[in-house]
Amino acid sequence: MVSVEKVIEMSADKSSRExxxxxxxxxxxxxxxxxxxxxxxxxxxLIHQIPPGxxxxxxxxxxxLGDLSAxxxxxxxxxxxxxxxxxxxxxxxxARSSSAGSFKLSRSLCPCHRVVRSDGSLGQYAGxxxxxxxxxxxxxxxxxxxxxxxxxxYFFEGFQSSSPLRTxxxxxxxxxxxxxxxxxxxxxQRIAGIDLAYLDDAHAVATFTLSDLAARKxxxxxxxxxxxxxxxxxxxxxxxxxxLMLSVLQKAESQGFSADLILVDxxxxxxxxxxxxxxxxxxxxxxxxxxxxxxxLCGQLRDDPTGCGRRxxxxxxxxxxxxxxPRARSSKKRIFLxxxxxxxxxxxxxxxxxxxxxxxxxxxxxxxxxxSRQAVRAKRLSNGA
Numbered sequence: 001m002v003s004v005e006k007v008i009e010m011s012a013d014k015s016s017r018e019x020x021x022x023x024x025x026x027x028x029x030x031x032x033x034x035x036x037x038x039x040x041x042x043x044x045x046l047i048h049q050i051p052p053g054x055x056x057x058x059x060x061x062x063x064x065l066g067d068l069s070a071x072x073x074x075x076x077x078x079x080x081x082x083x084x085x086x087x088x089x090x091x092x093x094x095a096r097s098s099s100a101g102s103f104k105l106s107r108s109l110c111p112c113h114r115v116v117r118s119d120g121s122l123g124q125y126a127g128x129x130x131x132x133x134x135x136x137x138x139x140x141x142x143x144x145x146x147x148x149x150x151x152x153x154y155f156f157e158g159f160q161s162s163s164p165l166r167t168x169x170x171x172x173x174x175x176x177x178x179x180x181x182x183x184x185x186x187x188x189q190r191i192a193g194i195d196l197a198y199l200d201d202a203h204a205v206a207t208f209t210l211s212d213l214a215a216r217k218x219x220x221x222x223x224x225x226x227x228x229x230x231x232x233x234x235x236x237x238x239x240x241x242x243x244l245m246l247s248v249l250q251k252a253e254s255q256g257f258s259a260d261l262i263l264v265d266x267x268x269x270x271x272x273x274x275x276x277x278x279x280x281x282x283x284x285x286x287x288x289x290x291x292x293x294x295x296x297l298c299g300q301l302r303d304d305p306t307g308c309g310r311r312x313x314x315x316x317x318x319x320x321x322x323x324x325x326p327r328a329r330s331s332k333k334r335i336f337l338x339x340x341x342x343x344x345x346x347x348x349x350x351x352x353x354x355x356x357x358x359x360x361x362x363x364x365x366x367x368x369x370x371x372s373r374q375a376v377r378a379k380r381l382s383n384g385a
Contacts, residue, residue, distance in 0.1 A: 036230040036239040037164035039065060040077060046159050047078070050114040052140040054156035055149050057118045064157075066165030069234045075123070077231075078112045083127050113137060114156075120148040168236060169273060175283055176274030181339050184288050184347045187354065188260030189213045192252070193364030194245050194281070195265040197372035199379055204228050204241070206248040207372040210257050211364045213354065221371050222252040225379070235273070235297060237266050238280040245281050260288065261343070263351065263365045267291045270314055270322035270338035272298045282341025289340030290351055292365050296324070296336045311352065314338070320345060325352045327360040335361060 046064055050056050058078070062070040110127060113136040117123045122144070125133035134144045142154050191211050196204045203225065210219045224247045230240040245264070252258070267276025268291030278291030299316035301324055312324040314336060322338030323345065337348040355362035361369060 037162070037167065039070075039164050039231060039233070042162060042164055043074060043077060044081075046161055047111050047115060049159055050111055050156050052114075053142060053154070055114045055116050055137070055142065055151070055154050056156045056159075057116055057151070058123075059118045060155075060157050060159075061115065064159040064161040064163070066161075066163040066167070066169065067233070067235065070165060073231055073233050078115055079124050079126050081112070081126055083110055083112075114140075116149055116151075120151045122147050122149070165233070165236065168239060172238075172271075172273040172275040175280055176269065176271075179269065179275065179279050179283055179341045181269065181344050182342060184261065184343045187347075187350045188288075190219070190258070190260050191355070191364050192257075192259035192262045193265075193362070193366070193368035194248060194262060195365055195368035195372050196241055196244060197369075197376045198228075199225070199376055201231075202227055202229075204244055205372050205375045205379070206241075206244040207368040207375070208248045208252040208257070209364050209367040209371065210252070210259055211367070218367055220252065220255075220257045221367065222248055222255065222257065223371065223375055224248040224251055225375070235271070238275070238277040241266065241277055242280050242284065245277070246284065249281075249285060249287075261347070262287050262289045262340075263292050263355075263362055264289050264340060265292060265365060265369065267293050267297055267336075268322070268338035268340035268343075270297065270299060270316065270336060272316075274321070276338070276340070278338070278340030282343075286342075288342035288347075290343050290348055291322075291336075291338045291340050292362060293336045293338075294327075294333075296322075306349065311349070323348045323352060325356065333360075 042065060043061060046061055058075040059068060059071045061074045062068050065074070112126055113133045122130050122133050124130065130147065134147070137144055137149065142149060189212060191213060193209045194206065196206045198204045205223055205225045208222045211217070212219050224244065226244050226247060228240055228244060230236070232240055262281070264278035264281055266278050268278040268289065269275065270291065271279070276291050276297070278289045281287070282289035296314060299314040299321055301312040302315050304311040304313045304323065310326060313320050314322040314324055322336050324334045324336050327333045327335050337351055339345060339348060351362055355364070357363065359366040
């Protein structure tokens with residue numbers, strides 16, 4: 001096994017969404033994906049539609065954005081946003097780039113106090129204490145009984161929204177329809193893993209590792225550190241991480257490190273709309289991919305008749321979309337494998353049989369995960385964090 005010092009290469013890459021055509025992949029799919037919408041800017045445009053004397057909920061805002069899975073993210077943003085610089089104008093939000101600018105508002109004009117929980121309870125407040133939130137609502141004529149608002153009297157849901165997440169739904173469905181789920185034979189000998197680790201909410205390190213199955217050794221590890229612009233919202237990981245994954249893949253291939261199969265830290269077709277980041281990456285780069293996750297986004301477990309009680313099928317909407325297997329031979333925890341593009345369920349079975357050992361993940365993705373985390377720790381130490 002080569003040393004970490006010899007195998008890791010770091011580079012700064014300011015553009016994480018340009019390499020698709022250079023890889024020689026599916027440019028039409030890349031153009032379909034385009035630049036992700038500024039969901040945070042849309043969120044702040046929505047909260048400025050709530051009139052004085054009315055309240056809405058985190059859930060209603062997520063629904064207006066186009067997907068209820070965004071509810072947790074909405075609550076997080078409204079609790080932690082910079083209260084004095086509320087980005088509501090068109091363009092990039094301050095979460096994307098400090099150079100993008102923002103529309104300055106006084107603290108008293110920020111309407112985030114008009115957002116409460118689905119049961120009417122006040123919740124937390126970015127501008128101060130819950131008592132301050134209660135006082136601001138009371139000053140607008142809203143009766144607060146204890147720590148709750150009667151939503152029947154004060155609820156607002158008449159949002160005018162571009163529904164950006166619903167637009168992304170349609171893109172995911174198109175990618176899912178175009179993905180090729182097919183056998184990969186013979187099973188490849190050069191297998192890569194791609195994983196990301198985060199320095200902070202807006203910057204990540206992507207690692208590409210390449211294993212030679214026949215030689216049973218790690219051949220290379222390449223890394224790229226760059227900005228990520230789309231927030232983490234469950235079910236939309238491709239729009240956050242695809243660009244950086246493409247960058248590290250391009251860098252690896254430009255140095256002569258190509259793989260016959262790529263294991264991706266993220267879902268393949270085992271996804272609510274049938275297209276996780278592994279499917280997107282496979283389609284854009286035109287490379288065979290398998291998704292590997294520690295959590296299952298959807299589906300129910302069924303016994304795999306070929307698994308001898310150590311493997312389970314994952315069925316979603318009457319389709320076998322993936323496999324659940326122990327994270328290691330002696331582990332009771334599971335990981336989930338699903339075809340991304342250019343692979344099928346039998347490919348996932350072979351990954352489980354040939355690449356799962358004593359580590360909690362298949363070998364190439366285990367090393368990608370480990371090296372990414374090491375790079376983040378080293379970067380934080382060098383920055384004094």
